[in-house]
Structure formats: structure tokens, C-alpha cells
Amino acid sequence: MLERVLSMRRATQFSEEGDDDDEGDESKTKKTSHIAFVTRATNLFSRFGYLWPCLLLCLIILFLIPSLISHSRSIVCVSSYDPTSRLGFFGLDGLESDFGSLGVPWCRSKHGKTVEWTAKDLLKGLEEFVPIYETRPIKNNMYGMGFDHSFGLWFIARWLKPDLMIESGAFKGHSTWVLRQAMPGTPIVSLSPRHPEKYLKKGPAYVDGNCTYFAGKNFVDFGSVDWRVVLKKHGITDLSRVLIFFDDHQNELKRLKQALKAGFRHLVFEDNYDTGTGDHYSLRQICDQFYIRGGGHSCYKDSDEARIRSKRKKFWEKAVDIEELCGPGEAWWGVRGQMRDDFNHSNKAISYAKHFENSRFVESVLNVYWELPPVAGPSLTHQTRYDPARATSPIVEDGRFGLFQRLGLTRFETSVFNGYTQMVYLQISERGS
Numbered sequence: 353m354l355e356r357v358l359s360m361r362r363a364t365q366f367s368e369e370g371d372d373d374d375e376g377d378e379s380k381t382k383k384t385s386h387i388a389f390v391t392r393a394t395n396l397f398s399r400f401g402y403l404w405p406c407l408l409l410c411l412i413i414l415f416l417i418p419s420l421i422s423h424s425r426s427i428v429c430v431s432s433y434d435p436t437s438r439l440g441f442f443g444l445d446g447l448e449s450d451f452g453s454l455g456v457p458w459c460r461s462k463h464g465k466t467v468e469w470t471a472k473d474l475l476k477g478l479e480e481f482v483p484i485y486e487t488r489p490i491k492n493n494m495y496g497m498g499f500d501h502s503f504g505l506w507f508i509a510r511w512l513k514p515d516l517m518i519e520s521g522a523f524k525g526h527s528t529w530v531l532r533q534a535m536p537g538t539p540i541v542s543l544s545p546r547h548p549e550k551y552l553k554k555g556p557a558y559v560d561g562n563c564t565y566f567a568g569k570n571f572v573d574f575g576s577v578d579w580r581v582v583l584k585k586h587g588i589t590d591l592s593r594v595l596i597f598f599d600d601h602q603n604e605l606k607r608l609k610q611a612l613k614a615g616f617r618h619l620v621f622e623d624n625y626d627t628g629t630g631d632h633y634s635l636r637q638i639c640d641q642f643y644i645r646g647g648g649h650s651c652y653k654d655s656d657e658a659r660i661r662s663k664r665k666k667f668w669e670k671a672v673d674i675e676e677l678c679g680p681g682e683a684w685w686g687v688r689g690q691m692r693d694d695f696n697h698s699n700k701a702i703s704y705a706k707h708f709e710n711s712r713f714v715e716s717v718l719n720v721y722w723e724l725p726p727v728a729g730p731s732l733t734h735q736t737r738y739d740p741a742r743a744t745s746p747i748v749e750d751g752r753f754g755l756f757q758r759l760g761l762t763r764f765e766t767s768v769f770n771g772y773t774q775m776v777y778l779q780i781s782e783r784g785s
């Protein structure tokens with residue numbers, strides 16, 4: 353940015369210097385042409401009298417009327433959740449920049465490390481994943497993952513190439529299928545109270561042949577599994593070769609502590625809800641602090657935050673306004689000062705001091721915190737749920753319809769893009785480092 357400003361300044365400076373060089377001749381030419389223009393204008397004026405200024409005025413009015421009509425339309429008729437009117441109202445930039453000063457919560461890693469993959473790798477991955485996703489056995493995975501998170505899980509698993517994949521929360525088995533597409537020969541362990549095969553009676557489901565199910569009557573919660581026994585059975589000695597995927601709507605602090613205790617180092621959380629939303633305490637909520645970009649919420653009803661929130665709320669179903677954000681005693685952390693767990697079946701109030709302590713704990717064990725970007729901007733996917741201002745820039749940015757189409761993303765129903773909730777990949781630091 354600074355570079356660009358400097359080079360603009362330099363360009364002006366150079367052209368001024370150039371002018372100086374030719375000053376003598378050029379000023380002469382300028383003066384002569386100026387005199388010629390005035391003479392011609394005076395001649396015209398005397399020939400046509402006041403006719404031409406009137407013609408000019410008419411032309412200006414003709415240009416102004418359509419532009420006034422189109423602007424007044426976008427001011428008066430903006431319908432909620434309609435992507436076209438949203439675009440007209442905010443413009444492409446406005447879709448993501450309005451939260452500018454508030455930013456988004458972000459967990460800091462200990463040494464500021466980030467992931468190895470780049471935006472280019474993600475784009476290449478998308479190209480490969482689209483035809484795979486088209487072959488999914490469960491076409492309508494309502495209450496399970498949509499396109500964005502399926503891609504994220506597939507990409508992370510394929511990049512890390514683990515020796516064992518563990519998932520907690522299988523539902524009909526779509527995420528098991530995604531893991532299998534990423535790593536065709538790798539064993540999976542799946543924990544879910546209801547066995548995916550049960551869903552087969554009513555419609556499509558996926559049951560994997562190389563998966564150990566702790567499901568149905570064999571269900572054991574992740575926190576109660578004797579992982580040493582399971583890992584031994586699979587011949588795993590290096591725990592950094594295991595990928596854990598949580599989609600079980602449990603308090604993520606609880607899950608993180610359980611994973612730490614077992615010694616796992618690569619974790620993916622599917623539902624990383626934003627502050628004020630969701631049915632369990634999420635990493636994003638935990639890291640939303642007063643000193644962090646996007647933290648420091650105030651419950652003051654006349655604040656900038658309140659104004660921005662109420663504006664965003666009109667356009668995005670999951671956006672929360674200041675009334676929803678703040679609970680009794682102006683508690684904005686978690687969900688209105690509550691730490692939710694187990695699909696919101698458990699709901700415990702926590703003090704700000706405790707919440708702050710949780711964030712410090714999480715940051716003390718993090719090597720990497722990486723939120724999957726949405727696959728494409730909302731003007732392309734027509735998603736209406738998450739507020740793009742609360743997410744990182746999409747892989748396919750708004751306005752790049754050609755790329756969106758080339759990738760084959762236009763072939764999917766818009767509903768598959770509606771489930772984005774900031775899926776996050778965590779790399780836990782080695783003990784003591």
C-alpha cells in the first residue's frame with residue numbers, strides 16, 4: 353500500500369520534472385491553443401446565441417434521470433436476505449468491509465506459525481474436489497456438513513496424510529465418506545451415539561468398510577475412550593500422525609483438553625461458532641477477547657458496534673445484533689455470558705475472568721490456528737446465513753464468476769453453501785515447547 357502511494361507520488365514527480373525540461377516550448381503551445389479555443393468558442397456563441405447552452409442542459413438532465421431512478425430504488429427497496437439487493441446496497445466491497453474496525457476473533461498461536469498450504473493450493477484442491485463431491489452418496493445432508501466444510505476436511509486430511517483418522521459425530525456418515533475420499537487406505541475410528549447404518553433404512557447413508565465404529569450400543573464418548581488401547585490396536589506409536597475430527601457439538605474447550613490428555617496434535621472442529629451464536633462453546637468464542645482484533649465488544653446501545661450489528665442483521669441470518677449479543681450484566685462472551693455444551697443441553701454461566709483464563713489456556717497450547725475460508729463469496733454462492741464480514745476472504749472472491757463456473761461450482765444447489773461456520777484446524781504444540 354505504502355509502496356503504491358510512493359510510486360504514485362514518484363510518477364507525478366517525474367512528469368512534473370519532464371514538464372520542466374520542455375518548459376519554454378510547451379508553455380508557448382499551451383498559450384496558443386488556449387487563445388484559439390477562446391476565439392472558436394466566442395465565434396460559436398455569436399453564431400448560435402443561447403441555443404447551445406440549452407441543448408447542453410437538456411443532455412445533462414437526460415443523463416441524470418435514469419441514474420437518480422436506479423439509486424432511489426436501491427435505497428427504498430432492499431429486501432432482507434436477497435443476494436441481489438444485498439449486493440446493490442453494500443456493493444462488492446461492502447459485503448466484507450463493514451466490520452472493518454471490529455474485525456473478527458482469532459486465536460493467537462504461540463509463535464505466530466501458520467499452515468504450510470497457500471491460497472493456490474486451496475484453489476487447486478477445489479478443482480479436484482468438485483467432481484468428487486458430485487459423487488457423494490448423501491445428496492441432501494441437512495444437519496450435516498455442506499460443501500465448504502466437506503472440502504475443508506477433505507483438503508486437510510489429504511494434506512496431512514495421517515495414519516489414522518478419528519471422527520466424533522458421524523450422523524449418516526457423510527463426513528466418514530469425505531475422510532475416505534481423502535485417504536482411501538487409511539483406517540478410520542468413528543464415534544457416534546447412533547450407528548450410521550440405522551439411517552440406511554430410511555434413505556442414503558454411508559457405512560465404511562475400514563472403519564471401527566464406537567456407535568449404537570458400542571458408543572463411547574471421546575473423553576472416555578482408552579486411546580492407548582485403540583492406538584495400539586492400529587499400530588500407531590506417533591500421535592502426530594493422527595487426525596481428529598470433531599463434529600459432535602460438544603464444548604470445544606472440553607474436547608481440546610481431552611485431546612491434549614491423550615496426546616493428539618492435529619484437530620479439526622467443524623462448528624466453530626461466532627460469539628453470540630451456536631449450541632456449544634467454540635474456539636472462536638473462547639478467543640474473542642477485549643484486546644484482540646474484533647474483541648472488546650461493548651453492550652452500549654448507541655455504540656458503533658451496535659449500529660453496524662443492526663445493519664448486518666438485516667442481511668445475514670446468523671448475524672447477531674447488540675441485544676442478542678449481550679446477556680444480563682452486559683455479558684457478551686460465549687453466548688450471552690454462557691458456556692454452552694452438548695447441543696445446548698447444558699448451559700453454564702461463566703465469569704469474564706474465567707472466560708479470559710480459558711483463552712489464555714488455549715493460546716498457550718496452540719501452534720497453529722487456521723480457519724478454513726468460505727469457498728466462494730456470497731454474490732456467487734447466494735448463501736444468506738453467515739456474515740462475510742465475520743469470515744476471512746473466500747477462496748473464489750466475489751466478482752470472479754468465470755472461475756466459479758470453471759470450477760463447476762455453478763452445478764450445485766445453493767443450499768450446499770449455506771452451512772459455513774468457520775471450520776478450524778488446530779495444531780497443538782509439542783508438550784513443553
Ligand SMILES: C[S@@+](CC[C@H](N)C(=O)[O-])C[C@H]1O[C@@H](n2cnc3c(N)ncnc32)[C@H](O)[C@@H]1O
Nearest residue numbers: 495496497520521522523526527543544599600
Ligand atoms: C451434526 S451431526 C454430524 C454430521 C456429520 N459429521 C456429517 O457431516 O454428516 C452431529 C452428530 O453428533 C452425534 N453426537 C451427539 N453426541 C455425541 C457425542 N457425545 N459424541 C459423538 N457424537 C455425538 C449426533 O448423534 C450426530 O450424529
